[in-house]
Amino acid sequence: MHELSITENILNIxxxxxxxESARKVTDINIxxxxxxxxxxxxVQFYWDMIAKDSICEGARLNFNRIPGKFNCLDCQKDYLMGxxxxxxxxxxxxxxxxxTGQEFQLDSINIEK
Amino acid sequence: MPNEKVNILKNILSANDQLAIQxxxxxxxxxxxxxxxxxxxxAGKTSVILKTLNFLEGIACVGVIEGDTAPVTIDADxxxxxxxxxxxxxxxxxxxxxxxxxxxAIKHLPLDELNLIIVENVGNLVCPSSFDLGTHARVLxxxxxxxxxxxxxxxxxxxxxxxxxxxxxxxxxxxxFNEEYFRKGIELLNPGVLIFPLSCKxxxxxxxxxxxxxxxxxxxx
Numbered sequence: 001m002h003e004l005s006i007t008e009n010i011l012n013i014x015x016x017x018x019x020x021e022s023a024r025k026v027t028d029i030n031i032x033x034x035x036x037x038x039x040x041x042x043x044v045q046f047y048w049d050m051i052a053k054d055s056i057c058e059g060a061r062l063n064f065n066r067i068p069g070k071f072n073c074l075d076c077q078k079d080y081l082m083g084x085x086x087x088x089x090x091x092x093x094x095x096x097x098x099x100x101t102g103q104e105f106q107l108d109s110i111n112i113e114k
Numbered sequence: 115m116p117n118e119k120v121n122i123l124k125n126i127l128s129a130n131d132q133l134a135i136q137x138x139x140x141x142x143x144x145x146x147x148x149x150x151x152x153x154x155x156x157a158g159k160t161s162v163i164l165k166t167l168n169f170l171e172g173i174a175c176v177g178v179i180e181g182d183t184a185p186v187t188i189d190a191d192x193x194x195x196x197x198x199x200x201x202x203x204x205x206x207x208x209x210x211x212x213x214x215x216x217x218x219a220i221k222h223l224p225l226d227e228l229n230l231i232i233v234e235n236v237g238n239l240v241c242p243s244s245f246d247l248g249t250h251a252r253v254l255x256x257x258x259x260x261x262x263x264x265x266x267x268x269x270x271x272x273x274x275x276x277x278x279x280x281x282x283x284x285x286x287x288x289x290x291f292n293e294e295y296f297r298k299g300i301e302l303l304n305p306g307v308l309i310f311p312l313s314c315k316x317x318x319x320x321x322x323x324x325x326x327x328x329x330x331x332x333x334x335x
Contacts, residue, residue, distance in 0.1 A: 002209050002241040009126050017122050027117060031126070038240055038270045074305075086269055086302055095301045099273075105244075109121045 003043035006105075007051055010044070013107050014057055023112035026057045030111070034104035035069035035082055060110075069102030130245055133213035137220065137248025144225040145332035148233065148249030152271065154264075155237030157257040158281040160189045161314040163232055167196050169324045170230070174331055177223040179203060179233040181211040189234060199223055210241035213248050229331050239268040251330070257281040262292045265299030273303040277310065279323065284313040 010029060018026050029048075033039055041064045052058050069082030073089035074096045080089060082102060088095050125131065141148045153159050160180075167176055178200040180189040185204045193200035201219045203211060216233065223231065233249055235242040243252075254275035256264055259282060265272040272278070278300060280293075293311075300307060308326065312319030 002244060005208070005212070006126060006244075009129060012129065013122065013124055013126065017120055021118070021120055023120075036269065036273070038244070085266060088302060095298060096305050097302065098305075105126050107122050107124050107126055109119055109123070111117050111119050113117055 003040060004047050004051075006039065007044050007047035010048070010107055011051055011055070011057060014060075014110050015055060017110060018056055018112055021112055021114070023056060023114055025113045026060045026110050027113060028061045028063055028111035029057070030063045030065065030108040032065050032067055032104045032106040032108045034067045034102040036086070036099065036102040037105045039105060065108065067101050067104050070100040071097045072100050073097050127244060127246075130213050133217060134246035134248035137213055137216050138250065140220060140225070141231065141248065141250070144228070146225060146228050146231055147327075147330045147332065148231045148247075148251070149327075150233045150235060150242075150247050150249040150252045151255060152235045152239075152242045152252060152275075153237060153255035153257075154239045154260060157237070157255045157260060158314055159234050159237065159255055160192060162255055162279060162281060162312075163234060164192060164196065165314045165317070165320065166232070166324065166327070167193065167198055169320055170327065173328065174230045175228045176230045176232060177201075177225075177228045179211075179216065179219045179223075179231065181205060181215070181234055181236045183207050183209070183236055199228075205236060209236060209238050210245050211235050211247060212245045216247045216249075230327065239264070239271045243271040243274045251276040253277045253279060255279045255281050256296070258283060258285045258289050258291045262296040263299070265296060265303060269303050272300055275304060275307060277308045277326070280309060280311040282313060282315070283311045283319060284315045 072079050073094050075094040076092040078091045151159050176198050178193045181203045183205050187202045190200040190202035201222050203215050252275050310323040
């Protein structure tokens with residue numbers, strides 16, 4: 001739903017760093033998306049093609065690095081990976097858990113040509 | 115053509131988050147507690163705000179920021195009718211409020227006179243959870259008719275909430291709503307979060323919610 005504003009943020013950060021490096025062209029945008037992050041990458045791609053047009057980011061590939069959701073059980077201390085949705089600890093059934101990874105939504109890096 | 119990798123590792127919403135921090139500093143400088151109310155359309159955000167204003171009359175000086183996607187002032191008008199200052203933000207179709215919108219809205223509120231600002235976000239259980247506005251607490255309103263499975267279906271929203279209000283409990287006799295299943299879903303995502311079951315229709319359950327707000331208010335005004 002809010003992928004347009006998110007895509008604008010990606011473009012702004014990428015352009016900012018590309019300019020600092022005196023890049024002539026940006027070829028790749030590398031994004032970390034956690035499993036718990038509610039971002040639809042197809043929509044980001046859709047908006048990207050529109051908003052990156054006529055900038056040095058035009059035509060840049062969007063690479064999505066998916067980070068699995070991982071939890072830590074605060075009762076039995078075991079770590080476990082998330083299935084299709086968050087669930088209780090598979091070892092002891094506790095709901096007393098905390099998120100270790102999966103909430104990321106970061107611009108990891110860009111690839112540029114000078 | 116040589117290709118060079120530039121490491122960035124920056125949160126994509128960092129511009130919003132930075133401005134949110136500034137908004138929070140402005141509220142802190144004025145001893146104002148800020149609440150961001152989020153819910154799906156029809157959960158009762160405006161009703162909870164209006165009832166809360168009633169209960170806080172003579173206790174707190176409240177300003178309200180109303181977010182809607184369409185150019186209407188229905189909610190702000192209702193708040194103004196109760197004598198509280200209200201600013202209406204029309205997001206022009208956007209699905210959430212962000213910290214830029216709040217920055218411009220709070221400039222129009224009499225900050226020196228207030229000790230509480232309530233922001234009513236756009237009705238949506240997905241997008242608003244990603245955007246910090248610079249308030250101090252995120253309050254999620256769920257309601258009985260929405261169903262008991264919402265924490266499981268909208269984990270992002272439930273995980274980010276500081277307080278959950280369960281509204282329309284007067285409808286419990288008429289709706290199949292398993293409160294234990296609902297609470298378990300929240301506990302899974304957000305252990306220990308405060309849950310206030312209440313009804314705007316009857317006023318039942320408002321007292322603990324109002325006490326919680328009062329405990330957060332500055333006594334300097």
